[in-house]
Amino acid sequence: MATLADVARRAGVSAATASRVINGSTKPVTDELRDRVMRAVEELHYVPNAHAQLLARADRIAVGVIVHDVSDPYFAEITRGLQRVATEHGRLCIICNSYRDPDRELAYVDLLRAQQVAAIVLTGSGYHDPRFTRLLNAKLRAYERAGGRVAVIGRHKHAGDAVMPGNEEGGYLAGAELYRLGHQRIGVVAGPKVLTTTTDRLAGLRRAAREFGQAIPPKRVVYANFDRDSAAVGTSALLDANPGLTAIAALNDAMAIGVLATLRSRDIAVPHDMSVIGFDDMPIAQDVVPPLTTIRLGMPELGMRAMALALGPPAADARVELLPAELVRRASTAPPAS
Amino acid sequence: MATLADVARRAGVSAATASRVINGSTKPVTDELRDRVMRAVEELHYVPNAHAQLLARADRIAVGVIVHDVSDPYFAEITRGLQRVATEHGRLCIICNSYRDPDRELAYVDLLRAQQVAAIVLTGSGYHDPRFTRLLNAKLRAYERAGGRVAVIGRHKHAGDAVMPGNEEGGYLAGAELYRLGHQRIGVVAGPKVLTTTTDRLAGLRRAAREFGQAIPPKRVVYANFDRDSAAVGTSALLDANPGLTAIAALNDAMAIGVLATLRSRDIAVPHDMSVIGFDDMPIAQDVVPPLTTIRLGMPELGMRAMALALGPPAADARVELLPAELVRRASTAPPAS
DNA sequence: ACTCGCTAGGAAAGGGCTTTCTTCAGGTAA
């Protein structure tokens, strides 16, 4: 691999001059030498060693992002927003998939620190796990003390800049819509119990229930994995245990699709025999049959705000921004058949 | 940010000893000193600077991957395969999204080289663009001469290890299925003209046509962007220009979903009034209505093979592996209504 | 008692780059 020294030697100049030419430094260099250096770069196919540059330079250029899984449309959209703002700031994004494994999440914080990132954005849900929370916060605080910036999306115990998706509010909107339509027995296909996203959305649903003089007993809630297949299985269990259901709320759209699949396989018509409501309004929601009524959160916006907090000027106090949820009515919900 | 020197100082040892303890070197260190170092690491929340390590160590640990867009399910699946094998080899994957921009693709090759990756895997389609091809190959060859490994997925001009998805074969299978069902006038929603993926799949479709004594005139082909929305628009144009169509082949599933959306909005029943066939068998294909007949390529396998080529022992001659395509029959295709 | 051989630890040399500090040559002013 050609080095700067090779280039300098070939051009008959010092490494300092070669570096100045290559980086377009403000220091003036005669055209003659500049040409010689450029030619040497071409001929040797020279590419500077990024690690050596990072070591030598003072400023940190990359930012780190930890998501559960970028190939999940929910995180893909958030990531789009994150990247967009990062690019505007001339930063490179390093994206890490935790696959919902708290230990991996901890490991990635270290890895990002090791990579000398200027900021870390945590986009996954928080976990209901005191040990993990303590460890994570210790790491983040140490990082911040060393000059790193941190922003989180969603409810974490971390005391710092945060953008909060309206999970509770969205849950409420979904529940209120179903109760308003006249449903009384609503089943819920929830995500993993340990995630704050799950508990927050569920809490919103329950608040709506209370407001309409109803309740959602534990029996009517199944916990799945925020993915289609586990939701399909969960739906079967839910239906078997609760024969009288007239509506099902899935806590994300991927699971709503699993719900629809199970209903179809049982010849239960949507929305005539069963209303279904999703959460997140991912792109595919409008293309399933029937198109999915769901809750929109504006995920790219979520990402953009978080990155803006992380890269903008630091504030004395922690800033918490709230992103409102919004009901998107489509064809998968209707009043219960009487 | 704490450095190794800080740790050493705090532990009252030399940097050499601290390094040995931290990296679990084979050199023996007394328990006394080991403890002191470990304690200092804890107290300072020390994380080694990855760039300095990379500079100091000889071996390259990361591998680079260039895809069009990881959030596209097609590439997400391939990436899963790539990651899996990379992890087995103890390598870290750096993933870059080219967003189908050739220039960005070139820039990323340099970036990956700068990051000192041990191998580069190109997963995007090739481009019909001589200038780009020449530049890319020059870069790749230079990288290989400097000891880097390269593997590509799909048809590129690059002379090296490659895994070929059965694009032409898949196109043929799709076409043959439609003609066998009795369709005569088949429309095609293709991807961007400049991609070899598009031309290969289209070529397969045309081969099937010839074999059944038919043809696919240019008028029956619209070019979209491999995404839902552009395909939906394209489908409208296709239908308007060709009133007698009885079947539409979309060159990937995302576009097939766009086709279905347009047909639904025009009240054209699938498969009764129009058969639709997709390509790739992405997960959602089974959940749309009607479930999509499509071509499966085994994307994770594609990724696994490519990474295995890149990380395995180098071969004297370029290896080219072919991955067969397979027809998946579902409910979106049927004989034409007579 | 003296040398040899071993071990645990430290000193120092890179690894590739940026950047400050120096040097040197050439030009200007007195």
Place this chain on the structure above:
DNA sequence: TTACCTGAAGAAAGCCCTTTCCTAGCGAGT
């Protein structure tokens, strides 16, 4: 002519770590 300044290039220090090469100290063997 001399002194001074400016502009362009090079020398060298420093970024943080790993690893080779030394050194000091100890126990063992004669």
